[in-house]
Amino acid sequence: MSLAKPKILVVEDEAALVELLTYNLERAGFDTRVARDGEEAELAIAEDKPDLVVLDWMLPYVSGIEICRRLRRRPTTRDLPIILLTARSEEADRVRGLEAGADDYVVKPFSPRELVARVGAVLRRTRPGGDNELLNYADLQMDMAAHRVTRDGRPVALGPTEYRLLHQFLSHPGRVFSREQLLNAVWGYDAVIEPRTVDVHIRRLRKALNDGDRPDLIRTVRSAGYALDAAA
Numbered sequence: 273m274s275l276a277k278p279k280i281l282v283v284e285d286e287a288a289l290v291e292l293l294t295y296n297l298e299r300a301g302f303d304t305r306v307a308r309d310g311e312e313a314e315l316a317i318a319e320d321k322p323d324l325v326v327l328d329w330m331l332p333y334v335s336g337i338e339i340c341r342r343l344r345r346r347p348t349t350r351d352l353p354i355i356l357l358t359a360r361s362e363e364a365d366r367v368r369g370l371e372a373g374a375d376d377y378v379v380k381p382f383s384p385r386e387l388v389a390r391v392g393a394v395l396r397r398t399r400p401g402g403d404n405e406l407l408n409y410a411d412l413q414m415d416m417a418a419h420r421v422t423r424d425g426r427p428v429a430l431g432p433t434e435y436r437l438l439h440q441f442l443s444h445p446g447r448v449f450s451r452e453q454l455l456n457a458v459w460g461y462d463a464v465i466e467p468r469t470v471d472v473h474i475r476r477l478r479k480a481l482n483d484g485d486r487p488d489l490i491r492t493v494r495s496a497g498y499a500l501d502a503a504a
């Protein structure tokens with residue numbers, strides 16, 4: 273089990289887009305590294321394997337789609353999650369991208385929020401060990417295989433949204449999440465949901481966790497958001 277930030281390798285040659293991507297991914301709690309072309313990408317992956325690659329289709333020397341194929345052929349990178357980034361929106365191109373082995377496909381221009389949400393969704397879907405992972409914090413434990421949460425050994429009953437919220441907090445204990453970040457992570461990029469909805473689910477999560485007058489584990493940070501914090 274690792275509580276480290278997921279590592280994202282951004283493979284893109286346009287400086288402005290690199291900045292937009294790294295800024296938004298870092299803000300959402302990811303560690304980012306950048307490669308400008310396929311060769312740099314292969315070196316970066318060999319040096320420190322990322323948890324996911326955001327790969328632009330249009331790159332100098334070797335196209336993103338060819339890099340994607342190469343990564344899929346190699347046993348060490350066969351399972352590396354890849355999101356392909358491209359200006360091509362034709363159905364045929366989409367299919368080509370997915371056939372080359374990309375896990376998802378984002379068409380430019382995209383909103384940073386959408387990209388961050390896609391990264392989160394692909395990681396949830398593909399992260400190895402995600403199904404038998406135990407997440408712990410203070411006296412809280414989440415057994416992802418059994419889909420069960422306990423506090424101090426006693427079961428905590430949670431609805432699906434509260435479960436996903438808690439999973440997000442347990443994956444980054446102590447980190448303050450804004451309502452928007454929680455919306456992205458828990459509801460997804462295509463959800464049309466009022467930020468206030470987050471407050472409602474936080475209230476339910478708190479009630480379930482703190483049942484029996486136990487110390488509150490969720491800290492409200494005024495005008496910033498929420499964090500899992502035993503010192504709350």
Ligand code: CA
Nearest residue numbers: 285286328330
């Ligand atoms: Ca490019």
